[in-house]
Amino acid sequence: MELYVISGVTGMTGNELVRQLLKKGHRIIGFDNFFASSVDTIKDVIDNPYFDFYEYDINNPEHMEKIRKEVIDKKAGCERLIYINCAAVVHTEHFYHIDRTFETNVLGMKAFLDQATEVGADVYINCSTSEVYSMQSWAEDGVKESDFITMSNAEHSQRTSYATGKLLTEFFMKDAVDNKKIKGCSIRFANVYSKNELYPKHIIPHILFSLKENGCVELLENSRKNRRTFLHNEDSCSAVIALCETESALDGTVYNVATDEEITIIDLVSLCAEKLGTKAEIIFNGYRESDPERRVLNTEKIRTRTNWKPSVTLEEGIMQCVAEMNR
Ligand SMILES: NC(=O)c1ccc[n+]([C@@H]2O[C@H](COP(=O)([O-])OP(=O)(O)OC[C@H]3O[C@@H](n4cnc5c(N)ncnc54)[C@H](O)[C@@H]3O)[C@@H](O)[C@H]2O)c1
DSSP, X not given: OOEEEEESXXXXXXXXXXXXXXXXXXXXXXXXXXXXXXXXGGTTTTTOTTEEEEOOOTTOHHHHHHHHXXXXXXXXXXXXXXXXXXXXXXXXXGGGOHHHHHIIIIIIHHHHHHHHHHTTOSEEEEEEEGGGGBTOOOOTTOBOTTSOOBOOOTTTOTTHHHHHHHHHHHHHHHHHHHTTSOEEEEEEEOOEEOTTOOOTTSHHHHHHHHHHHHSEEEEOGGXXXXXXXXXXXXXXXXXXXXXXXXXXXXXXXXXEEOOSOOEEHHHHHHHHHHHHTSOOEEEEOOOOTTOOSOOOBOOHHHHHHSSOOOOOOHHHHHHHHHHHHTO
């Protein structure tokens, strides 16, 4: 049995990790401050004796001290101790709130990493983001982890503060591994979604809720051209587990995690409308600076170093979301 300590555990990747890790017979300590999620996402597992959940804030030193003590109490007899940092201010709307984003995504990540090394954890998984590719988010075979980055900056949009903070966390991760404090890696996810996503401003729930309520959806002008890939949370979760289980991959470096299934936002609206059985009227309004038209990631590194590949197609994922909405 291994002990996992997961921040942001009621978020999309975190809640699925709980289910998958419990199935594998592991023990979990998880916390979340419900900034962008609710306890509903873990209601099926919250009473499991191998899962301890706390409503805690990663930025609150007293809460983090309680987690540290809990880890010390529970780690005896566990084969490995693994920290996974999913807590983050994620959604586009919040990217412009620089202080909050920096506090949670950078200072919170670093404090959690320091705790992991201090308690002698074996592994730390740092969830970064494909937003770090900023204005150079695509290439013929997808952008690679080692590609140089063309960053939009404060001259263009405050939005990039999110990506800049996440990029800095990748350096903390690499430094900790290089200095033999811990094993681990960073993951650059692209556009995670899930059937129990609460946040209505993320593109998939926004489209589904708008079409269902009004038969029409308001999109930014950027969506006339934009294309994206979307990663189901079962696949973001399986990537984390695949990396945790592959010792040789935990070298402090970065892994892209995404699907190859690129779709225009306009076609995404049509797909959602088809699955809802409704019409797909679109109103274009507003414009977002520094929003790349495409984001295509090359995932060869994780696919060759681990056995990970995505398993949920976009069509299947949208059908799950629709089924959940109609429950
Ligand atoms: N969702 C995406 O499209 C996406 C894309 C790239 C990277 N990521 C990264 O993956 C990780 C997991 O994100 P997710 O997709 O599960 O998103 P999510 O928003 O569903 O989960 C993040 C969780 O962190 C929690 N949180 C926020 N501030 C906190 C705080 N101060 N203390 C404790 N918990 C806090 C939120 O309540 C939420 O449950 C994050 O690091 C995120 O930056 C996500």
